[in-house]
Amino acid sequence: xxxxxxxxxxxxxxxxxxxxxxxxxxxxxxxxxxxxxxxxxxxxxxxxxxxxxxxxxxxxxxxxxxxxxxxxxxxxxxxxxxxxxxxxxxxxxxxxxxxxxxxxxxxxxxxxxxxxxxxxxxxxxxxxxxxxxxxxxxxxxxxxxxxxxxxxxxxxxxxxxxxxxxxxxxxxxxxxxxxxxxxxxxxxxxxxxxxxxxxxxxxxxxxxxxxxxxxxxxxxxxxxxxxxxxxxxxxxxxxxxxxxxxxxxxxxxxxxxxxxxxxxxxxxxxxxxxxxxxxxxxxxxxxxxxxxxxxxxxxxxxxxxxxxxxxxxxxxxxxxxxxxxxxxxxxxxxxxxxxxxxxxxxxxxxxxxxxxxxxxxxxxxxxxxxxxxxxxxxxxxxxxxxxxxxxxxxxxxxxxxxxxxxxxxxxxxxxxxxxxxxxxxxxxxxxxxxxxxxxxxxxxxxxxxxxxxxxxxxxxxxxxxxxxxxxxxxxxxxxxxxxxxxxxxxxxxxxxxxxxxxxxxxxxxxxxxxxxxxxxxxxxxxxxxxxxxxxxxxxxxxxxxxxxxxxxxxxxxxxxxxxxxxxxxxxxxxxxxxxxxxxxxxxxxxxxxxxxxxxxxxxxxxxxxxxxxxxxxxxxxxxxxxxxxxxxxxxxxxxxxxxxxxxxxxxxxxxxxxxxxxxxxxxxxxxxxxxxxxxxxxxxxxxxxxxxxxxxxxxxxxxxxxxxxxxxxxxxxxxxxxxxxxxxxxxxxxxxxxxxxxxxxxxxxxxxxxxxxxxxxxxxxxxxxxxxxxxxxxxxxxxxxxxxxxxxxxxxxxxxxxxxxxxxxxxxxxxxxxxxxxxxxxxxxxxxxxxxxxxxxxxxxxxxxxxxxxxxxxxxxxxxxxxxxxxxxxxxxxxxxxxxxxxxxxxxxxxxxxxxxxxxxxxxxxxxxxxxxxxxxxxxxxxxxxxxxxxxxxxxxxxxxxxxxxxxxxxxxxxxxxxxxxx
Numbered sequence: 001x002x003x004x005x006x007x008x009x010x011x012x013x014x015x016x017x018x019x020x021x022x023x024x025x026x027x028x029x030x031x032x033x034x035x036x037x038x039x040x041x042x043x044x045x046x047x048x049x050x051x052x053x054x055x056x057x058x059x060x061x062x063x064x065x066x067x068x069x070x071x072x073x074x075x076x077x078x079x080x081x082x083x084x085x086x087x088x089x090x091x092x093x094x095x096x097x098x099x100x101x102x103x104x105x106x107x108x109x110x111x112x113x114x115x116x117x118x119x120x121x122x123x124x125x126x127x128x129x130x131x132x133x134x135x136x137x138x139x140x141x142x143x144x145x146x147x148x149x150x151x152x153x154x155x156x157x158x159x160x161x162x163x164x165x166x167x168x169x170x171x172x173x174x175x176x177x178x179x180x181x182x183x184x185x186x187x188x189x190x191x192x193x194x195x196x197x198x199x200x201x202x203x204x205x206x207x208x209x210x211x212x213x214x215x216x217x218x219x220x221x222x223x224x225x226x227x228x229x230x231x232x233x234x235x236x237x238x239x240x241x242x243x244x245x246x247x248x249x250x251x252x253x254x255x256x257x258x259x260x261x262x263x264x265x266x267x268x269x270x271x272x273x274x275x276x277x278x279x280x281x282x283x284x285x286x287x288x289x290x291x292x293x294x295x296x297x298x299x300x301x302x303x304x305x306x307x308x309x310x311x312x313x314x315x316x317x318x319x320x321x322x323x324x325x326x327x328x329x330x331x332x333x334x335x336x337x338x339x340x341x342x343x344x345x346x347x348x349x350x351x352x353x354x355x356x357x358x359x360x361x362x363x364x365x366x367x368x369x370x371x372x373x374x375x376x377x378x379x380x381x382x383x384x385x386x387x388x389x390x391x392x393x394x395x396x397x398x399x400x401x402x403x404x405x406x407x408x409x410x411x412x413x414x415x416x417x418x419x420x421x422x423x424x425x426x427x428x429x430x431x432x433x434x435x436x437x438x439x440x441x442x443x444x445x446x447x448x449x450x451x452x453x454x455x456x457x458x459x460x461x462x463x464x465x466x467x468x469x470x471x472x473x474x475x476x477x478x479x480x481x482x483x484x485x486x487x488x489x490x491x492x493x494x495x496x497x498x499x500x501x502x503x504x505x506x507x508x509x510x511x512x513x514x515x516x517x518x519x520x521x522x523x524x525x526x527x528x529x530x531x532x533x534x535x536x537x538x539x540x541x542x543x544x545x546x547x548x549x550x551x552x553x554x555x556x557x558x559x560x561x562x563x564x565x566x567x568x569x570x571x572x573x574x575x576x577x578x579x580x581x582x583x584x585x586x587x588x589x590x591x592x593x594x595x596x597x598x599x600x601x602x603x604x605x606x607x608x609x610x611x612x613x614x615x616x617x618x619x620x621x622x623x624x625x626x627x628x629x630x631x632x633x634x635x636x637x638x639x640x641x642x643x644x645x646x647x648x649x650x651x652x653x654x655x656x657x658x659x660x661x662x663x664x665x666x667x668x669x670x671x672x673x674x675x676x677x678x679x680x681x682x683x684x685x686x687x688x689x690x691x692x693x694x695x696x697x698x699x700x701x702x703x704x705x706x707x708x709x710x711x712x713x714x715x716x717x718x719x720x721x722x723x724x725x726x727x728x729x730x731x732x733x734x735x736x737x738x739x740x741x742x743x744x745x746x747x748x749x750x751x752x753x754x755x756x757x758x759x760x761x762x763x764x765x766x767x768x769x770x771x772x773x774x775x776x777x778x779x780x781x782x783x784x785x786x787x788x789x790x791x792x793x794x795x796x797x798x799x800x801x802x803x804x805x806x807x808x809x810x811x812x813x814x815x816x817x818x819x820x821x822x823x824x825x826x827x828x829x830x831x832x833x834x835x836x837x838x839x840x841x842x843x844x845x846x847x848x849x850x851x852x853x854x855x856x857x858x859x860x861x862x863x864x865x866x867x868x869x870x871x872x873x874x875x876x877x878x879x880x881x882x883x884x885x886x887x888x889x890x891x892x893x894x895x896x897x898x899x900x901x902x903x904x905x906x907x908x909x910x911x912x913x914x915x916x917x918x919x920x921x922x923x924x925x926x927x928x929x930x931x932x933x934x935x936x937x938x939x940x941x942x943x944x945x946x947x948x949x950x951x952x953x954x955x956x957x958x959x960x961x962x963x964x965x966x967x
Contacts, residue, residue: 007043009280013068017041019280022057023096024202024228030069034274035092035149039069058091088127088136095152095201095273099125109141112153116161116174122182123153143182149270152201156184159199160191162236167195189348193323196333197249197340199236202228204254211250212242249337253283256297257290259343263351264294298352299342306528308338312345314358319349332535526693530949533686537956540675544963547668554661561654568647575633575640582630589623683957690950697943704936711929718925747894754887761880768873775866786856 007019007026017028022040029040041054053064092099092110099110109124125138128146139146157177164173169191180187192198200208206224213220220227231238243249254276261268279286291297309331316324323330334341346352353361596616 009278010066012066013071015066015068015070017066019277020274021095021203021277022093024206027057028054028066032070032073035094036089037091037093038089039067041066092150094150095155095203097150097152097154099150101127110138110150114154116157117177120181125150140182147270151185153184155201156188158233159188160184162199162234163188163191163195166199166234166236166240169195186348189344192344193330193341193348197236197239197337198344200239202232202235204252205231205235205238207252207254208239208250209242211252212246215250216246243336247336249340251339253286255340255343256299257286259299259346260290260294260297262343262346263298266347266350269347299339299346303339305338308342310362311352311358312338312342314353314361315342315345315349317361318353318357319345526690526946526949529686529689530953533682533953534956536679536682540679541959541963543675544672547672551665558654558658561651565647565651568644571640572644575637578633579637582626582633585626586630589619589626592619593623683953686953690946690953693946694950697946701939701943704939708936711932715925715929744894751887754883758880758884758887761876765873765877765880768869772866772870772873775862779863779866 007028009016009018010028011017016031018031018034019026020029020034020040021027022037022042025042027040027042029036033039037058038056040057042057043052044055045052051064053062054066055062088101088108090101092101098113100113101108102111104111104124107126109126111119111124115123121141122143124141125147126141128137128139130137135148137146137148138150157173160173160177163169164171164176176191177184177187188198206228209224209227210221213224227238231241239249254273257272257276258269261272275286287297312331313324313327316327331338331341352358593616596619
C-alpha cells in the first residue's frame, strides 16, 4: 500500500497530532507525547477507496480514525489531578537510535541498542519524572547531565563510520570513538571539518534531495524513496553524488534554523528540529519569528564566495589557530559547500566575530605571515647574494671573460642543479612552504622594478627551455620552487626599497594609481582562476605521472614476458638438438646392428665372429645406454612440451592483454590529447585575459601618471597661494593681537577705576548707614521722652477731669495707639498729624505742652528728612548694585575670552592665532594626498604581482610541455 509522502498536522478531538520523523518516514504523534512510539501512527492510502488510514508503529494495528489520547487521559481518574504521569515506555526512538528500558543495580535506565561497542554508563540515561511539566527528563548515569531528549548516539557512530570509509581514513572508526565517549557529536564535527562534509540524517538527506530536485529536476521527486533505500548507510556518498550531478549544495531549512540558534542562542539547537517539524510547510512564518526575535540572518547563501571564505578564516583564527595554516586544504575539501562549512564552524566553535574584530584578525595574521616570511627570506638570501657578488668580482679580477647568451643559458641549466645540492632538503622544504604561503595568499604584493638585465635573463631562460624540459619532472618541480623562492627574495628586497623610499624623499605622492579596490577585486578573481588552473594542472600532472608509472610497469612486464619466451625458445632449441643427437646415435646403432648381422650371416671366421660378438655386445650396451638416455630425453621432452604449451597459453593471454593495454593506451592518449587541448585553450584564454588586464593596467597607470602630474601642479600652486595667504593672515593676526593687547590694557584701567568708584560708593553707603543708625537712636530716645510727657499729661488731665467737667472727651487709648503706630518711619507723619488736633485745645494753656509740641514738631521734621535721605540712599545703592552687576558680567566675559585665547595658544602652537578655513583645507588636502599615495603604492604592488604571476604561468607551461614531450 502506498504511503502518503506529504503529511500535515491534524487534530482528533482534543488531541493535536504533529508531524515527526521515525526512521526516515513522516508519522503523526500527539503533541503531548511526541516520543511515545505506542501512540505514533504512519499514514497510508487505501488503493481501492483512496481514503487515508493509520497504522500504529509499534503494534501495526490499523484504524480509520486517530484516537483522542488527551481525552482518554483526562477521563482516566488516575490522571485527573495531574499528579501522576503515564508509565515509562519500554522503547524510545531518537532519530533512528533505539533506547530500551532495562533494570541495572535496582535502577531503571535507557540503554542504546545496535551500537558497534558495548554501551557504557555514559551512554545510559536515567528517566526522571517531572510532574509539574507533565514530561520525563533524562539524567546521564555518569555525568548527571539532564536533557529533555535522548541523543542519537547510533547516528553519530554511523556518521564516523561513513567518514572513515568515504574519505579512506586509516584505522578503525571504533578506536577513534572510544576516547570521545560522551562527545561523539564533537568528534563528528571535528572529522567533518578536517576531511569534508559530514553524513546527514535520513530526514535531512530527504530535505536536501528535495531541494536539489525542486531546483534542477522535478521528475525525480517521485523516486526519492527508492533512492534513499538504495543509498541507505552511505548518505555521505549520496550527497556527494548529488553535488557532482547538480552542482552547488543548497541550504535546507534545518541548516538555516540551526545556524541562527548557533549564532544567538546555542542552547536552543537541540530543539531546532522539533521547531522545524512544527512549522512544516510554513517556513516563512518560522523565519519571520526568528527575525523578530534575533534579527536578520548573519549567514546568507547569496553572499560572495570570497566573503564566506574570509569568515571561515576568521573562525579558525579566533577559535583554532593551529588549523589556520591548513585553511586552503579544508576549503578545497568543502568545495561547493562553503556556506555549510561556515555553519558547521559556528555550531562547533561558537558565534562569529564582529566585522571590526574580523578585520583585526585578518590584519594580524597578515602581519604575522609577513614578518615570518621576511625573517625566513631576508638574511639568508642577502648573504647568498653577497657571496655571489663577491664571486663575480673575484672572477672579474682574475680576467675571466663573461659568458655569452648561449653560455649563460647552459650555465643556468647547470647552476640551478648545483645550487640546489648545496641546500639541506628539510630547510628547502620549509622555505618552499613559507614561500608558497607568502606568495599565494598572505603576503601583500610589492612593487618590483624589472631591469634590462632581468629581461635579458628571462630571454636566456626562454632560450634554454627546451634543454630544461628534457629533465625529470621532479627536478623541474624543484627548479620551479627555487625560482619562486628567489622571486620572493627579490620581492622582499624591493619591498624594503619601496618602504624606505618615501621616508627618504619625504614626498606624499607615488607613481601608481589609486583604484586599489577594483584592482584588488580583480586580483582576487585572478588568484581564484589561477588557483583553479593550478589545481587542474596538478591533477593533470598526477595523471601524467600515473600514466607514466603504468606505462613503465607495462613495459617491464612485457620485457619480463619476452625474457621468459626467449628462455623457453632456447630450451626448446636445446631439446631439439639433443633429440637430433639421439636420433643420429640411434640410426648409427641400427646401421651397426645391420652390419653385424650381415657379418654373422656370412660366417667368415671364428676370430672375426668372436670380435664381432664382442663388438656386438659393446654395441648392445651402447644401444641400451642410448635407449635409457632416449627414454629420459623423451620424458624430458614431454615435460618441455607441456611447459611449451603452458608458455604458449600464457603468451596468447599476454598478447590479448597487450591488445587490451594497447587499446587502453590509445584511449588514454586520446583523453590526454583532449585534456591537453582543453588546457591549451584555457591557458590561451588566461593569456588573453592577462594581456587585456596588462593593457588596462598600463592605460590606467598612464592616466594616473597624467593625473598625478596635474595634481602636482595644482598642489604647488595651491601651496604657494596658501603660503601667501598664511603670511597675510599671520600679519593680520599680529596686528589684531597688538590691538587686542591695547584694548586689554584699556579695559583693565577702566575696571580698576570702576572698582575704586565702587569702593567709594560702598564707603559712603556705610557712612550713611551709621548716620541713620545714630539718628534712629536719637529718635527712639525722644519718643521715650514724649511717652513720659504723655504719661504726665494723662495724669494731669485725669486730675483736671475730676476737678472740672469739660465737654470734650479725649480718648487716651487712641492717642497711645497712634503714637505706637507712629514709631514706624512710614507712618510717623500721619500719626503726628492725627495727634495735633487732639492736643491743640487741651494744651494751649500749659507751657510745657507747648514746648513738648515744638519739640515733637522738630523731631517730626527731622524724621521726614531722615526718611528722604534714606530713600535717596536706597535708590543710589540700587543703581550702584546694577552697575556693579553689569561690570562683573563684563569682567567675566573678558576673563573667558582671555582664557580661550590662552588655551588656543597652548593647544595649537604651530597654527596661527587667527586660523581661517584655508588652513583647514590645506590640512585636509595633505591627508587626502597621503591616502592617494598609499593607494598608488598598493596599486603598483598589484601590477608587479600580476607580472610575477604571468611568469609563474609561463614556468607552468614549460613544465607542462616538458611532461607532454616525455609522454
